[in-house]
Amino acid sequence: MISEYQQQLRERFVAAPLMPAPAPWRPLPGPYSSISVGGLFGVGFASHPVSGDDLLMVVSSQGRGLLDASTGAKIARDRDPDRELCEPSGADLSCPGLGPLADVQVRIAGLFGGGLHSTTEDGWTLDVVAPEWPNHRVLLSTDGGLHSGPPGGTWWHILHSNYSELRAVGFSPSGRTLVIATSSDVTLMTRPDHGQ
Numbered sequence: 189m190i191s192e193y194q195q196q197l198r199e200r201f202v203a204a205p206l207m208p209a210p211a212p213w214r215p216l217p218g219p220y221s222s223i224s225v226g227g228l229f230g231v232g233f234a235s236h237p238v239s240g241d242d243l244l245m246v247v248s249s250q251g252r253g254l255l256d257a258s259t260g261a262k263i264a265r266d267r268d269p270d271r272e273l274c275e276p277s278g279a280d281l282s283c284p285g286l287g288p289l290a291d292v293q294v295r296i297a298g299l300f301g302g303g304l305h306s307t308t309e310d311g312w313t314l315d316v317v318a319p320e321w322p323n324h325r326v327l328l329s330t331d332g333g334l335h336s337g338p339p340g341g342t343w344w345h346i347l348h349s350n351y352s353e354l355r356a357v358g359f360s361p362s363g364r365t366l367v368i369a370t371s372s373d374v375t376l377m378t379r380p381d382h383g384q
Contacts, residue, residue: 200335201319201327204345209328212379213366216260223260223374226250230276230298231369233257233360234289242360244367245294246374247274247283254287257365258378263287276300297356298369304358314357314366323350326357326368347375 190198208215215221227249234243242257252274254264264287266273276283281302282293297304307313313333318324329335329343339345352370359366368375 197335198319201317201325201345204325204327204339206348207340207344207346209344209346209366209377213328213377214379216258216376216378221260221375223255223376224372225253225369225374226372228298228355228369228371228374229274230281230296230300230302231304231356231367231374232283232294232296232302233304233365233367234285234292234294235362237288237292240362242362242365242378243289244360244365244374244376245283245285245289245296246369247276247296247298249274252283252286254285254289255374255376257360257367257376260376264289276302297358299355299371302356304356304367305361305363306358308359308363310363312359312363312366314359316354316357322353323348324354325349326354328366346377 229247232245244255244257246253251269252266276296282295285292285294313329315327315333326347328346331342335343347368352372355369357368366377
């Protein structure tokens with residue numbers, strides 16, 4: 189049996205409408221706002237070795253891909269890899285990188301475990317709740333994950349995963365990108381550097 193407080197939280201989350209993330213967050217333009225990836229195992233962030241830009245590695249039953257996290261553009265793709273390259277392994281659940289990350293092991297969060305950053309240095313927080321399990325809702329907030337007040341003030345219900353299994357949610361280490369990965373797609377949102 190759940191407590192009265194837990195019941196109130198559940199009702200708040202169920203009633204919260206789906207809404208876009210607030211400024212300065214913005215979805216990627218055009219066809220990259222949601223990227224289809226069948227059989228997705230997980231995702232992991234890394235920095236481009238030259239520019240320092242956020243890169244997102246995606247691993248699935250179909251291979252490995254490397255995306256520019258600010259545009260969604262494919263940088264590298266391995267469509268027919270050894271299956272072991274696509275299944276995160278070792279104590280850090282990593283996979284070998286590709287393209288500009290060919291000499292790097294990338295930590296992957298998703299089906300096999302692991303995790304991404306749930307907060308940024310300047311106070312953004314991502315939470316996953318399941319008031320109607322097994323469907324998950326992704327909440328973005330500026331109140332440290334308290335979700336106080338009505339939605340749209342200091343917290344936003346930005347994704348309702350009622351169509352696919354949620355795999356991973358989190359921020360890049362830079363805090364400029366957030367990713368929501370399900371078993372069938374990847375949603376990326378970006379923002380300018382903190383000082384801009």
